[in-house]
Amino acid sequence: xxxxxxxxxxxxxxxxxxxxxxxxxxxxxxxxxxxxxxxxxxxxxxxxxxxxxxxxxxxxxxxxxxxxxxxxxxxxxxxxxxxxxxxxxxxxxxxxxxxxxxxxxxxxxxxxxxxxxxxxxxxxxxxxxxxxxxxxxxxxxxxxxxxxxxxxxxxxxxxxxxxxxxxxxxxxxxxxxxxxxxxxxxxxxxxxxxxxxxxxxxxxxxxxxxxxxxxxxxxxxxxxxxxxxxxxxxxxxxxxxxxxxxxxxxxxxxxxxxxxxxxxxxxxxxxxxxxxxxxxxxxxxxxxxxxxxxxxxxxxxxxxxxxxxxxxxxxxxxxxxxxxxxxxxxxxxxxxxxxxxxxxxxxxxxxxxxxxxxxxxxxxxxxxxxxxxxxxxxxxxxxxxxxxxxxxxxxxxxxxxxxxxxxxxxxxxxxxxxxxxxxxxxxxxxxxxxxxxxxxxxxxxxxxxxxxxxxxxxxxxxxxxxxxxxxxxxxxxxxxxxxxxxxxxxxxxxxxxxxxxxxxxxxxxxxxxxxxxxxxxxxxxxxxxxxxxxxxxxxxxxxxxxxxxxxxxxxxxxxxxxxxxxxxxxxxxxxxxxxxxxxxxxxxxxxxxxxxxxxxxxxxxxxxxxxxxxxxxxxxxxxxxxxxxx
Amino acid sequence: xxxxxxxxxxxxxxxxxxxxxxxxxxxxxxxxxxxxxxxxxxxxxxxxxxxxxxxxxxxxxxxxxxxxxxxxxxxxxxxxxxxxxxxxxxxxxxxxxxxxxxxxxxxxxxxxxxxxxxxxxxxxxxxxxxxxxxxxxxxxxxxxxxxxxxxxxxxxxxxxxxxxxxxxxxxxxxxxxxxxxxxxxxxxxxxxxx
Numbered sequence: 001x002x003x004x005x006x007x008x009x010x011x012x013x014x015x016x017x018x019x020x021x022x023x024x025x026x027x028x029x030x031x032x033x034x035x036x037x038x039x040x041x042x043x044x045x046x047x048x049x050x051x052x053x054x055x056x057x058x059x060x061x062x063x064x065x066x067x068x069x070x071x072x073x074x075x076x077x078x079x080x081x082x083x084x085x086x087x088x089x090x091x092x093x094x095x096x097x098x099x100x101x102x103x104x105x106x107x108x109x110x111x112x113x114x115x116x117x118x119x120x121x122x123x124x125x126x127x128x129x130x131x132x133x134x135x136x137x138x139x140x141x142x143x144x145x146x147x148x149x150x151x152x153x154x155x156x157x158x159x160x161x162x163x164x165x166x167x168x169x170x171x172x173x174x175x176x177x178x179x180x181x182x183x184x185x186x187x188x189x190x191x192x193x194x195x196x197x198x199x200x201x202x203x204x205x206x207x208x209x210x211x212x213x214x215x216x217x218x219x220x221x222x223x224x225x226x227x228x229x230x231x232x233x234x235x236x237x238x239x240x241x242x243x244x245x246x247x248x249x250x251x252x253x254x255x256x257x258x259x260x261x262x263x264x265x266x267x268x269x270x271x272x273x274x275x276x277x278x279x280x281x282x283x284x285x286x287x288x289x290x291x292x293x294x295x296x297x298x299x300x301x302x303x304x305x306x307x308x309x310x311x312x313x314x315x316x317x318x319x320x321x322x323x324x325x326x327x328x329x330x331x332x333x334x335x336x337x338x339x340x341x342x343x344x345x346x347x348x349x350x351x352x353x354x355x356x357x358x359x360x361x362x363x364x365x366x367x368x369x370x371x372x373x374x375x376x377x378x379x380x381x382x383x384x385x386x387x388x389x390x391x392x393x394x395x396x397x398x399x400x401x402x403x404x405x406x407x408x409x410x411x412x413x414x415x416x417x418x419x420x421x422x423x424x425x426x427x428x429x430x431x432x433x434x435x436x437x438x439x440x441x442x443x444x445x446x447x448x449x450x451x452x453x454x455x456x457x458x459x460x461x462x463x464x465x466x467x468x469x470x471x472x473x474x475x476x477x478x479x480x481x482x483x484x485x486x487x488x489x490x491x492x493x494x495x496x497x498x499x500x501x502x503x504x505x506x507x508x509x510x511x512x513x514x515x516x517x518x519x520x521x522x523x524x525x526x527x528x529x530x531x532x533x534x535x536x537x538x539x540x541x542x543x544x545x546x547x548x549x550x551x552x553x554x555x556x557x558x559x560x561x562x563x564x565x566x567x568x569x570x571x572x573x574x575x576x577x578x579x580x581x582x583x584x585x586x587x588x589x590x591x592x593x594x595x596x597x598x599x600x601x602x603x604x605x606x607x608x609x610x611x612x613x614x615x616x617x618x619x620x621x622x623x624x625x626x627x628x629x630x
Numbered sequence: 631x632x633x634x635x636x637x638x639x640x641x642x643x644x645x646x647x648x649x650x651x652x653x654x655x656x657x658x659x660x661x662x663x664x665x666x667x668x669x670x671x672x673x674x675x676x677x678x679x680x681x682x683x684x685x686x687x688x689x690x691x692x693x694x695x696x697x698x699x700x701x702x703x704x705x706x707x708x709x710x711x712x713x714x715x716x717x718x719x720x721x722x723x724x725x726x727x728x729x730x731x732x733x734x735x736x737x738x739x740x741x742x743x744x745x746x747x748x749x750x751x752x753x754x755x756x757x758x759x760x761x762x763x764x765x766x767x768x769x770x771x772x773x774x775x776x777x778x779x780x781x782x783x784x785x786x787x788x789x790x791x792x793x794x795x796x797x798x799x800x801x802x803x804x805x806x807x808x809x810x811x812x813x814x815x816x817x818x819x820x821x822x823x824x
Contacts, residue, residue, distance in 0.1 A: 027654045027664055131669070155665070188667035188692040189654060267690040334695040353697045356715050356754050359747050362708065363740035365641070365732040367677040392737050419737070580737055585676055588736040 024194045030185040033156040033192055034095070034123055035060035037163025040196035043067055044090035044118070047078040049459065050488035051097030052132035053186040054125035058095055059491075062500045066198075071492055071500045074429070074459040075100035079107040079122075086111075086120040086176075087214065089204045091167050095123040098139045103429065103460070105142070108176070112146035113224050114214055115174035115231075117207075119167030126182045128304045129331030134409065134428060136329065138305035143178045143282055144312075147228045149235050150282040151179045151244070152260040155190045162244060162279060164196050173231055173238070180281075182304065184261045184331065236283040244279020247292055254346060255296030257289075257309060257320065265337040266302040269347070284312055293318050300325075300346065304332050369414050371586035372602025374482050374527035374553030379415040380582050380612065381533045382422040382449065382478075385541070390419065392577045403541075404439060404446040408432040408461070410453035411486045419581045423451065430460030436475040437468050447541050450477045454510060455485040455493040462513060468546050469517050476540040477548045479510060480527070482555040490557060514548045521545050527553025530611040556602055564620040565601035566610055568594055572617030579609045579618065596621075633686035634789065635694045639713050640705030641730045642677050645778030648803060649703070650681035652782060655799040656791045657685040667692040678709055703785050705764070705777065706730050707748050717755035724784050724823070725752075726764035726777065760784065762822045768815055773808075776815035783819020793820075 028036070034057050038046065046069045048058035062069040068085075072078035075096045082094040096104060101124055111120060124142070127133040143150040151166055153159040162179060170177045212220050239245055251272045258266050259278040267275070276292045278284075293299060301310040301322035310322035325340040326332070341347035369376050383389050386403035407413060407423035408431065416423035425435055436450035452461045457479050468475060485491040492498040497507035514522050521543060525536045533551065540547040568579070575592045586600035587609060596609070598621060610618040636653065640646040647668050654666045666683045682694045699717050704710025704725040717723060725748070734740040743751070745761075752759050762784055768777040779800060786796055797813065804812055 025658070027651075027658050027666070184667060184692065188665060189651070190665045190689075190692065191658060191663060261692075264690040264692065268695070333693050334691050338695075353715075353719065354754070356751055358751060360741050360743065362712055363732050363734050363742060365676075365678045365708070368733060370676070392739075583733060585733060588731065589738065592738075 026192055026194065027189045028156045028160070028192045029056070029187060029189045030153070030156050030159045030181055031056040031187070032060055033159035034163055034179070034181070034186075036192075036194065037160040037196070038093045038121065039064050039067065040198055041119075041164050041167045042091050042199065042201040043093050043121075043167070044201075045069075045082065045085035045092040046095070047072045047081045047085075047092075048095045049073070049075045049078055049100060049103075050455075050485050050491040051075075051100045051125075052488055053127060053181075053183040054095045054097045054100070054123060055488045055491065056186075057123060058500060061093075069500050073494055075104035076107060079104040079111065082120060082122075083107055083111050083114075086116040086118045087114075088118065088207050090118040091201070092118055093121045093123060095125070097133065098124060098126040098137050099133055099135065099428065101139055101142055108142065109146050110216065111176045112148050113216060113221060113228065115224075115227075116170055116176060119170035120176040121163070121166045121170060122176055122178050124178050124180045125186050126180060126305070128182055128184075131183050134426065136305065138308060139178075140180060140281060140308045141306070143180070144308075146176075147232050148175050149173070149177050149280055151177060151279060152281045153179070153181060153185055153279070154260060154263045154277065155185070156188070156192045157190065158244065158279065159185065160192050160194070160196075165244075169238075173235055175231055175235075180260070182261055182331075232283050236286060239280050239283060239285035240288050242280050242285070244277075245285055245288060246275075246277050246279070247288075247295070248275040248277065249295075250274040252296050253298075255292060255299040256302055257292070257299055257313065258302040259309060260304065262302045262304050262332050262337075265332050265334050268334045269337045269341055278309070281309060282312070284309075284316065286316055289313060289316060289318055300341075300344065302326055302332075302337060305329070366417060367414060368585050369411065369583060370556045371584050371600045372556035372559060372606040373411070374551070374555065375412045375415060375480055376420075376582045376584060376606075377527055377530055377553075377608045378478065378480065378533050378551045379412070379420040379422040380608065381530060381537055382415075382451075383420050383581070385534070385537055386422065388421045389581050390421075392419075392580055402446060404444060404448045406432040406435040406439065406448065406450045408450075408452040408456050409487075410456055410480075412451060412453055412480050415451070417583070419583050429456055430464060433461055433464035433468060433475075433477055436477070437464065437471065437473045440473055440475055441471075448475045449537075449541075450475055452477065452479055453486075454479060454481040454483065454495050455491075457510065458494050458508065462517075465514070465519075465548075466517055469519060473546055474544050475546060476537070477546075478537075479514075479548065479550045481510060481550055481552045482527075483552075484555045484558060486555045486557070490555065510550055514550070519546055519548055521547035522550070523548070524550045524552055527551045528606055528608060530608060554605075556605070559602055559605045562601065562603045563605070564603040564622065565596065565598045566603060566607065566618050567596050567598065567621035567624050569617045569619060569624050572615050574615055574617075576614065579613055582608055582612070584609060633684070634701065635699050635718075636683040636685070636701050636703065636785075637694060637699045637713055637716055638681040638683065638703045638705070639709040640679050641709060642679050644679070644705045645775060646679055646703075646705050646781075647681060649778040649782055650683050652796075652799045652803050653683055653685075653785070653789075655802065656789075656795050659795050659799065660791050663687060663689045665689045665692040678712065680709075680713065701785065701788055703781055705781060707745075708732070708742060711743055711748050711751050714751050714755060717752070719755055720758065721756045722758045722760070722788055723752050723756060724760045724762060724781065726781060727761045728765040760823050762819075764819070764822075767818055767822070771811065771815055771818065773811055776812050779812040780815040780819040780822075783816040783821075784823050786816070786820055787823050
């Protein structure tokens with residue numbers, strides 16, 4: 001077998017798909033099944049930018065040493081690298097989250113126009129329910145826009161099986177193929193019987209110059225467009241007998257058309273119905289759908305998010321019901337489909353269990369910045385300069401803040417929450433800088449600060465910063481450099497100097513980029529030195545020029561050892577509550593008395609609370625005499 | 631029909647995802663269909679973490695229907711209460727007697743439910759409540775991180791799988807140097823509920 005089985009010193013920390021191959025029946029997540037399916041299909045290149053829920057796909061496949069894998073700078077670049085690799089004849093996969101395809105939309109449409117040489121599969125992971133995204137969108141529309149096929153798996157087995165055929169479809173029809181998962185498919189584990197294996201593929205890695213196919217001058221693009229239309233017709237014909245478009249015969253009273261995870265909920269709710277499960281949800285098999293319609297009295301379409309199948313089926317003249325009952329927003333579930341079925345008169349209502357009687361509202365547990373997070377200090381300073389810090393129990397004031405803080409996407413978006421309250425916008429990757437320029441140019445009286453992380457800056461913050469230079473903007477840009485892509489689980493990026501495999505890689509220096517753009521007011525400050533952070537921010541705000549402050553400090557998760565955890569000397573503490581304003585999870589209260597959880601505090605690596613304590617009552621626990629601090 | 635719908639709840643870092651992975655492998659080895667899904671929210675530490683695990687001859691939805699959970703394995707009290715409405719009447723609730731107060735509680739804005747409140751809420755669905763001192767036992771054993779395996783020991787009393795299958799699955803998921811300690815935690819958990 002092709003696997004590293006049992007040889008790797010950390011083999012039990014590797015994903016299940018890479019270890020143990022004596023056993024061919026495994027519990028795999030959807031993302032593991034994608035990686036393994038692509039590998040067995042002969043994928044030679046895989047590219048991605050991290051994004052929940054698609055991140056792990058590249059991490060898994062990077063464990064196979066005979067695949068070229070890279071974290072690309074952003075999704076657009078990932079798509080372009082993938083396209084070049086496909087043109088050269090290599091089977092290629094690019095994996096991204098739903099909003100990642102927004103970033104990659106331009107090369108995505110271009111790929112759909114030129115077609116491919118080596119099979120090109122675009123794994124698109126949508127996020128119904130918005131578990132970890134800035135919006136909810138149904139990317140099946142993108143495939144329709146691009147006139148390419150969509151494969152939609154229902155569990156890890158079908159993920160694996162569809163990956164095995166996706167590359168063949170891509171090559172047969174000269175088209176990129178979208179394999180669309182959702183968070184629930186990508187992040188659920190189910191049983192996979194592993195039937196494939198990595199076989200040597202004929203080596204045909206050469207780019208044949210073909211101007212009409214690869215150079216999209218208008219004269220050539222005009223030739224490609226009718227070919228794309230013909231391709232769709234051929235794909236629809238292929239879909240008629242495609243083995244993953246399956247009728248499961250049940251009662252004739254109700255027919256369910258479904259695809260993706262929604263199929264599973266519908267199977268639980270309507271065990272007796274006749275099903276048409278579509279493994280290819282675009283283009284649709286017209287004859288198969290008409291035959292199905294003849295088998296049943298009425299048809300309900302069960303799908304998550306938009307009425308994509310429903311509208312396309314209705315356009316064929318087949319009568320169906322769907323979104324008048326099935327929710328258009330959020331994730332579906334057995335409960336959601338069952339409630340819809342009751343509304344549609346397809347199911348009689350069962351008596352629900354009594355609602356639980358809760359004596360008090362349960363406290364929420366929102367995600368937090370970690371103890372020792374390098375973002376906490378700068379957000380505390382921003383909040384302080386913006387006059388937004390509010391001691392526990394003090395009254396809300398309506399006093400306007402003198403600062404507007406445009407924000408971006410990463411762990412630091414959590415700075416928007418109390419007690420920090422230090423982020424005013426979050427739209428999409430890299431938007432903070434452009435938004436800040438726009439606010440300034442529109443003429444708001446506040447000073448404007450843009451806050452962006454290192455990985456996000458490299459992803460899409462550089463072009464708007466060039467705009468700021470060019471158009472003589474006077475904003476301040478804070479680049480929070482924790483030397484990792486923390487939010488998605490600590491992936492490498494061009495600024496870390498390491499590749500996805502953990503090997504040394506080229507390293508881009510942030511301050512060199514910024515200075516290279518012609519910005520003169522550039523400061524680099526330690527993320528854990530409060531006085532210096534405050535001085536740098538004040539200095540940048542006072543001078544009416546474009547300025548950049550790089551706030552540098554390691555992500556707390558990457559700090560190897562906790563040394564000298566801090567504690568609060570209760571004799572010295574007057575319970576003012578200022579230490580609580582950092583929002584550090586290690587600082588808790590016993591009654592009114594703040595205390596520091598010794599097991600959580602990052603100690604010498606942070607010391608932010610010690611620096612802001614006005615009574616100097618926070619110090620290494622070892623310095624507090626026995627008996628003073630319990 | 632024979633089925634076990636399990637909900638594992640806790641706070642990021644407590645190890646309940648690893649625990650649910652182990653249960654899944656034990657059930658697969660015993661010949662069942664298994665589906666497992668974790669809801670993590672934003673991928674941060676210290677947030678709520680819930681795993682749905684479904685075991686039967688054939689499983690469709692990976693998410694359990696509200697009111698149909700057979701066994702709830704709660705690693706933290708508040709996170710257990712939060713999911714109480716998922717319990718089927720008469721289900722088993724195994725709760726680690728341990729509180730991790732969220733920031734809003736620490737700042738005095740919200741109230742953490744008392745032990746009586748926890749019990750009274752769960753009791754609206756079931757009387758089969760097992761409050762276990764998992765964190766304390768795991769700490770006494772020498773490593774608080776063995777809590778998840780201790781909880782599996784508690785759970786094993788309610789599932790029809792062989793001890794050796796549990797041990798095999800645990801060994802597949804943990805580095806060798808931690809095995810002995812974790813096997814002790816499993817045995818302790820097993821004895822915790824009689």
